[in-house]
Amino acid sequence: MAGPILRFEGVAMRYGRAPEVLKDIGFELSPGSFHFVTGASGAGKSSLLKLIYLAERPSRGRIELFSRDVDAVAPADRPFLRRRIGVVFQEFRLLEHLSAFDNCALPLRIAGQKPESYRGDIAELLGWVGLKGRMHALPATLSGGEKQRLAIARAVVARPDILLADEPTGNVDDALALRILRLFVELNRLGTTVLIASHDEDLVARSGQPVFHLENGRLTAFGRGGGR
Numbered sequence: 546m547a548g549p550i551l552r553f554e555g556v557a558m559r560y561g562r563a564p565e566v567l568k569d570i571g572f573e574l575s576p577g578s579f580h581f582v583t584g585a586s587g588a589g590k591s592s593l594l595k596l597i598y599l600a601e602r603p604s605r606g607r608i609e610l611f612s613r614d615v616d617a618v619a620p621a622d623r624p625f626l627r628r629r630i631g632v633v634f635q636e637f638r639l640l641e642h643l644s645a646f647d648n649c650a651l652p653l654r655i656a657g658q659k660p661e662s663y664r665g666d667i668a669e670l671l672g673w674v675g676l677k678g679r680m681h682a683l684p685a686t687l688s689g690g691e692k693q694r695l696a697i698a699r700a701v702v703a704r705p706d707i708l709l710a711d712e713p714t715g716n717v718d719d720a721l722a723l724r725i726l727r728l729f730v731e732l733n734r735l736g737t738t739v740l741i742a743s744h745d746e747d748l749v750a751r752s753g754q755p756v757f758h759l760e761n762g763r764l765t766a767f768g769r770g771g772g773r
């Protein structure tokens with residue numbers, strides 16, 4: 546893809562009739578880039594991600610995703626755009642009645658793939674996030690860090706072009722946070738564009754990756770973490 550994979554231009558967003566929680570947001574992501582979005586609780590990080598994965602619409606401005614104006618995308622085509630984006634949700638959103646394996650396989654099942662075609666890939670992916678021995682476990686029996694890693698595996702299983710993660714190290718200790726960061730870096734090396742919302746300043750600093758900073762719904766700074 547020649548241009549940016551994602552572009553915001555003068556974007557604002559509000560929930561219902563409430564005041565805008567995002568104001569005049571403009572930025573671009575190049576394909577294959579890796580960024581953090583930081584900011585205090587309530588600054589608008591999750592709201593920004595929701596706009597990208599098409600869960601909310603802007604009240605003003607223009608968003609281009611994969612070179613398409615999202616406002617002009619027909620409702621029937623939105624799921625196809627959405628499938629190119631993997632999301633690690635802040636609260637995981639795992640299905641409690643499904644095993645770790647089946648949770649991870651869900652995006653592929655929804656896309657119509659047959660279990661025979663993905664069984665080996667899922668086992669490999671769960672091994673990659675350190676859950677090989679927990680494949681048959683239900684989410685309720687997993688630790689917070691294990692759920693986090695399962696959510697990451699599910700977000701990447703369909704090989705998305707963009708990976709969004711909302712506070713992906715919010716529930717884990719420093720060692721695991723670093724491991725999760727390495728998983729994201731590895732994915733990024735394989736070509737996935739990565740955007741992570743985090744208020745873990747240490748992690749962001751260690752990553753050395755570029756940072757968008759949000760303050761009260763406005764992008765106030767563009768900097769870089771302090772190196773690995």
Ligand SMILES: Nc1ncnc2c1ncn2[C@@H]1O[C@H](COP(=O)(O)OP(=O)(O)OP(=O)(O)O)[C@@H](O)[C@H]1O
Nearest residue numbers: 560563566584585586587588589590591592593744
């Ligand atoms: N579903 C919603 N309905 C109404 N207001 C909302 C909703 N979700 C978030 N908000 C408001 O939007 C603002 C931005 O919230 P958002 O969750 O985007 O911030 P955040 O930076 O991700 O915070 P945190 O780090 O605590 O997750 C806050 O004032 C919040 O109260």
